[in-house]
Amino acid sequence: MSTKMWGGRFGEGTGALMEAYSESVSYDRRMYRQDIAGSKAHARMLAKRGVLAGEEAERIVAGLDLVLEEIESGVFPWRQELEDVHMNIEQRLTELIGPLGGKLHTGRSRNDQVCLDFRLYVAESLEVWTKLLRELAGVFVDRAAEHQETLLPGCTHLQPAQPVSLAQHLLAYAWMLRRDCERAEDALKRVRVSPLGAAALAGTTYPLDPAMVARTVGFSHAFGNSMDAVSDRDFALESLFCASVIMAHLSRFCEEIILWANPRFGYVALPDAYATGSSIMPQKKNPDAAELMRGRVGRVYGSLMGLLTVLKGLPLTYNRDLQEDKEPFFDADDTVRASLRVMAGMLAELRFRPERMREALGQGFLNATELADYLAAKGVPFREAHHITGRAVAQAEALGIGLEQLTLEQLRVFSTAIDQDVFEALRYETAVARRNGPGGTGPQSVTNQMAELSRWLQRP
Numbered sequence: 045m046s047t048k049m050w051g052g053r054f055g056e057g058t059g060a061l062m063e064a065y066s067e068s069v070s071y072d073r074r075m076y077r078q079d080i081a082g083s084k085a086h087a088r089m090l091a092k093r094g095v096l097a098g099e100e101a102e103r104i105v106a107g108l109d110l111v112l113e114e115i116e117s118g119v120f121p122w123r124q125e126l127e128d129v130h131m132n133i134e135q136r137l138t139e140l141i142g143p144l145g146g147k148l149h150t151g152r153s154r155n156d157q158v159c160l161d162f163r164l165y166v167a168e169s170l171e172v173w174t175k176l177l178r179e180l181a182g183v184f185v186d187r188a189a190e191h192q193e194t195l196l197p198g199c200t201h202l203q204p205a206q207p208v209s210l211a212q213h214l215l216a217y218a219w220m221l222r223r224d225c226e227r228a229e230d231a232l233k234r235v236r237v238s239p240l241g242a243a244a245l246a247g248t249t250y251p252l253d254p255a256m257v258a259r260t261v262g263f264s265h266a267f268g269n270s271m272d273a274v275s276d277r278d279f280a281l282e283s284l285f286c287a288s289v290i291m292a293h294l295s296r297f298c299e300e301i302i303l304w305a306n307p308r309f310g311y312v313a314l315p316d317a318y319a320t321g322s323s324i325m326p327q328k329k330n331p332d333a334a335e336l337m338r339g340r341v342g343r344v345y346g347s348l349m350g351l352l353t354v355l356k357g358l359p360l361t362y363n364r365d366l367q368e369d370k371e372p373f374f375d376a377d378d379t380v381r382a383s384l385r386v387m388a389g390m391l392a393e394l395r396f397r398p399e400r401m402r403e404a405l406g407q408g409f410l411n412a413t414e415l416a417d418y419l420a421a422k423g424v425p426f427r428e429a430h431h432i433t434g435r436a437v438a439q440a441e442a443l444g445i446g447l448e449q450l451t452l453e454q455l456r457v458f459s460t461a462i463d464q465d466v467f468e469a470l471r472y473e474t475a476v477a478r479r480n481g482p483g484g485t486g487p488q489s490v491t492n493q494m495a496e497l498s499r500w501l502q503r504p
């Protein structure tokens with residue numbers, strides 16, 4: 045005779061190979077707090093609806109608290125043969141409080157139970173991400189505040205394009221992280237829906253109150269359709285998409301740190317705590333933290349693709365394939381949390397080198413747009429101004445100097461509209477200072493952005 049909880053109809057036990065293949069307790073035990081919280085809510089609801097006596101529910105709840113203590117103090121006897129976290133906890137409850145423990149599962153199935161646990165877990169993760177995203181955005185804003193005057197080449201195609209302030213560059217990431225945070229907050233609305241009461245797939249004959257369970261666990265409402273409730277995992281997909289975008293954003297900045305730390309750029313000096321040396325080349329200081337983060341993006345995208353693939357062919361309702369939802373999420377969750385923390389630490393200590401950025405400004409004709417705009421302001425049609433500027437750039441390039449180093453006579457060869465005031469227009473500081481339109485790199489715009497982001501950071 046099988047000794048499994050579901051073993052009534054089975055003559056023989058599970059083979060060892062199958063047991064190891066099907067168990068999930070090795071990883072889903074992470075959800076023990078959520079499982080216990082869901083079970084307590086379920087027991088109290090059963091009592092409220094008269095399915096259990098009030099005193100029975102209280103003994104079950106007390107027993108679940110004992111189980112919680114055992115788990116947290118490390119003495120809980122986790123057993124692989126009990127398959128998953130749900131059956132491990134229920135079995136232990138029954139050992140501790142006797143046959144009454146067997147009443148906890150009334151009107152419930154592991155199908156709705158596991159989904160509630162997972163939703164609780166995902167919701168907590170999203171909350172942690174939003175907190176860490178705000179913290180990291182705060183570091184970007186702080187570092188931006190230090191560098192409102194620092195200018196560097198802004199690039200398109202990784203080619204020098206126009207001068208920008210380092211503050212503007214850093215704030216770009218703060219805006220990305222703000223959207224990541226808002227995206228996670230929005231996803232939370234769809235994660236915080238309780239599936240409990242859907243039972244195996246069709247609902248139950250017991251007079252349950254799913255809305256009460258939802259309220260007790262802190263969710264906004266209960267499922268609308270039992271078959272949907274036990275079988276969809278779109279809430280996890282959406283959360284993995286949120287995780288993927290977060291990692292994409294972090295990875296872009298990692299790439300910049302890696303480039304900027306290269307001596308050819310030399311825009312940053314890496315904090316020792318986030319770099320490593322080479323075992324053979326004594327001069328090396330490698331940007332390992334940034335590289336690892338850039339590399340770990342693959343795990344998170346992989347988790348999203350993996351779960352999308354698990355779901356695509358599943359007929360309604362629960363299928364055991366769905367057990368494959370948890371590991372990818374846990375892995376992505378660990379990666380996102382650690383990456384956000386490491387990035388906050390690394391950015392806080394990154395040493396920017398304004399003098400190197402300043403040097404780079406002089407290479408690449410970053411003030412060419414200014415000359416074209418200067419001519420246009422003097423009435424030269426922009427297309428012609430663009431052409432004149434191109435010729436001036438070619439001349440300066442041939443001489444190996446910047447546009448601002450051409451003399452007035454040399455410049456006037458290209459257009460007599462050019463006067464002494466051109467040199468003011470060609471200054472990099474002027475180019476930045478004049479871009480004060482909304483969202484631009486000008487100092488007033490940067491100040492406004494910082495104020496707007498700080499207001500967001502202070503909102504609860």
Ligand code: ARG
Nearest residue numbers: 068128154155158362366367
């Ligand atoms: N460990 C299972 C999972 O993660 C729990 C649900 C099992 N349900 C079932 N009908 N076998 O999906």
